Amino acid sequence: MRNVYFESDNIISSLGFTTNQNIERLKAGDGGITMLNDESIYHESFPISLINKEIFGELSADNNLNKQYTYAEKLCILSVLEALKKSSVDVKSENTIFVFSTTKGNIDLLDKSKSSTFPNERLELWAMSEAVSTYFENKNTPITISNACISGVVAINIASELIQSGQYDNAVVIGVDIVSKFVISGFHSFKSVAYEPCKPFDSERVGLTLGEACGTLILTCDESKISDAKIKYCGGSSANDANHISGPSRTAEGSVIAINKTLQQANCNPSEIDHISAHGTATPYNDEMESIAITRCEMTNAPVNSLKGFWGHTLGAAGVIETIALSHSMRQNIMFPTLGYNTHGVTQNISVIKQTTSKEITKALKMASGFGGCNAALLIEKTK
Amino acid sequence: MEKQELIEQLKLQIIEQLNLEDIEPSDIGNDEPLFGDGLGLDSIDALELIVLLEKEYGIKVEDPKEGKKIFVSVTTLADFIIANKK
Amino acid sequence: MNLSITKYCSIKNGKVFVDGVEYFSSNEDKLNPFIKEFYRSEKPGYSKFFKMDDISKLGFMATEMLLKDFNKEVSPDKFSIVLSNSKSTLVTDQNFQDTVDKEDEIPSPAIFVYTLPNIMIGEISIRHNLKGENAFFINKNFDSNFISNYVHSLFCNQKTDCCIAGWVDYSNDKYEAFVYLVEKECCNKVANHNNEEINKLYKK
Structure with a gap:
């Protein structure tokens, strides 16, 4: 391949x-x-x-x-x-x-x-x-x-x-x-x-x-x-909750499947993920569901952000522009803040990024979820 | 309008608005739960009931959480309409 | 990797064909009364059917034909759905736009949610507990070459063991569903899974 x-x-x-x-x-x-x-x-x-x-x-x-x-x-x-x-x-x-x-x-x-x-x-x-x-x-x-x-x-x-x-x-x-x-x-x-x-x-x-x-x-x-740092695509997947056409699964079923298949395809352990760009729409159910998915996939150590506070939810563009932003995070070793996030509001103990933070990022995960019970993920890596 | 008359009208409107084609008004008990084990309505149906309230009775419900108390059964819905109709 | 088509269904012009044999027909020419008549004859006992928009009803009944006697053990996360059409959900889009435009109407959330073509995939997934890959493509015409290559890659990448694929399209004057079930090479196949044979089944 x-x-x-x-x-x-x-x-x-x-x-x-x-x-x-x-x-x-x-x-x-x-x-x-x-x-x-x-x-x-x-x-x-x-x-x-x-x-x-x-x-x-x-x-x-x-x-x-x-x-x-x-x-x-x-x-x-x-x-x-x-x-x-x-x-x-x-x-x-x-x-x-x-x-x-x-x-x-x-x-x-x-x-x-x-x-x-x-x-x-x-x-x-x-x-x-x-x-x-x-x-x-x-x-x-x-x-x-x-x-x-x-x-x-x-x-x-x-x-x-x-x-x-x-x-x-x-x-x-x-x-x-x-x-x-x-x-x-x-x-x-x-x-x-x-x-x-x-x-x-x-x-x-x-x-x-x-x-x-x-x-x-x-x-x-x-x-x-490629002239600067190489960002390589490592794998991706989608999955359905098979639960409801407008509300996400309470157990994050589809998101967990999509993430696990992505990790498997990329031959990557959850602990290797340095940074997660979540979907983070700021609806009560979506963000809670994602926090459960991140926890179930054993990635609570990876700092998470959502960029919806900057751009809003741009629907069909969201996955593309947010993945582009993630690739520049990796090139510059900097994580963008979750604008609008102040007090932790999901049940799971995930680490949501409040302020622009420097970090060496080698592997990163992008998450997305949507109407129809659909979920997706992709994984990218910075190589020399 | 009498409350009983309103209840019967609501049953017809619920069936129409929510496309419950295989259900007859007599299948819906006055105090039977609309959501969960009863009629089995879901979150989209709750939003459609908010549309029904505004369209047919001129009552606006802005917070969907409010709907939880209103849409317990056809009787609670009728009581809410009687109390709020202008 | 060799893949097989183990069942296929096409619905158009008031007729339902399963594996090329006429299964149901009706004099109703409009999609809504026709597909409801087919539902009532088939009796799947799934009242949520009536809440779906018309194109989802069409996709739902077509895939019902593929899976109603399906009894193999397939892990839900390895059962995928890949569908396509040319009109996305334009009929439902127009219905929703009408509730936006008309003075005495209030925009309907129950119509809005169906203004995405993949909602049909969601409905089929819920009905049959399928949790695998999801993709809805928009092509001018049914592109058997592209769809079969994509489905093939899902099997090769070990993302799926079973897949529903095809075309479900609806505009105001025309409706058409052509869906088929793809599995790893097996003995009860009706066709091989390749561009040529899919096209032959589609044009039958």
Whole structure:
């Protein structure tokens, strides 16, 4: 089986338009959640994490992205363009595959109050993916995964496996989801949106904060393309709780299976994990479930963070941008704080990171869980 | 509206709102637990009952935890509506 | 590694086929009344069925055909589900958007939860206690080559011993389910698990 390395990346979010801008603000503990007060969207004001539309407009114009692309597609194109600045992967090559992670894609086109000239077909997620991969003149049919909030982690797992098995040499993994009235109304109807910025793992956490983002992660088997510290993909897995379609398992059943299979695949002992990037949505049940999973998998010594307090929950983008952030944690040997976490609020004695902390990180785990009872994990390692 | 009449109406509305297609109003006891061992409703049903309260009776329940006390049985739900309807 | 397809089911145009043989048919052309008629004829005794959105009902009944007589011992964490379609949950998305847009409606959480295609995987997992790998792909058409390669890799990486795979799609005017059960090479197979044979079964 061939090795897979992280070659280049980009994050577009409320924290900025480059990976560096995002990482600097994570380090500084400077989050991107603001209050949204717009009666046409929701009758009360509530916190949200939004991409700066002015800068987005300028960047779109600079790159001649005209009306033939939707908002989500433009984000994807801008994100890949930025990632390519530091990449030597040939995106046009037949050996490069585009892999998309999204829950709702161009869902804003369903909103009849906004005039749109796009054909109905553009609401289909594969059409969004094709618009983007065609822009980059890649001739392979792109892969699109839509598996709720684990989509990003699953997309990285699948892209890596396609390289490991030799089907492709490189993969461009793109995670994207935008904030829409559809998604806002949905999460409000679930009474899961907090009226203050979300507080992962905190005793006063009451719910999540929504966010929008786009992340690009370029993977390759070609070791010679990597200039700085090598981040290697070691394994990943997904699993279902088989318990409930909206609530996580009280015993963390699926999450434990996904983590254990990941550790097994990576041939790694739980004690070797130096750092865990949790899903940490700040809903009462999710964070409690994750603390149980970490305990059951005997990883309570590994410091844990959740970055939802910076970015909000960016759904299909979350797994991608949070894994990118984790890879930079490893390169810089620094762990980002869990913004919003103050007083320990889960039953298990896990070590939640409060402040930016230095630590030598060799192996790290990313966790994710979502509606439909799905869970996923992946493991990455820094090699010399 | 009489309480008994309200209870019968609620049973029909619960069946409709929660898509309980194989259940008849007479299958739901007035004091039978709606959740757990009784009718076997779950957390999504509780959220839908909150929608029902707002749509049909104009009563808003913001905190889903409040619902736990209200949705014990059809009788407690009827009592809550009588006490809160404007 | 050689893999076998041990059962397959297709549902479209008011007809249900199991292993290529007609199993049930109805004059109802719309998905909702048709799939409910099929449920009532089949009697799985699973009242949660009525709470599902229509595409989940379709996926649920199709996989019911694969597993109703299945009696092999498979560890739940080694039983995976890999499904795909082109329209994700667009019909349900439109239903939810309607509750958002209409003045006299209140956005429905019970509709919203079904606006993710993998909820169908969740429903099937709960019904049959399956805890293995989960993936829902969106392709323009059923991509038997990609899906069979992916399922094959799950077996090769020792992530699964048994897998439900296929295509479950629904738009306002059309519905189609084609699902099959993949196991390690065994004697009661109906086809080999490879692109060519899957395509043959799909186009039957």
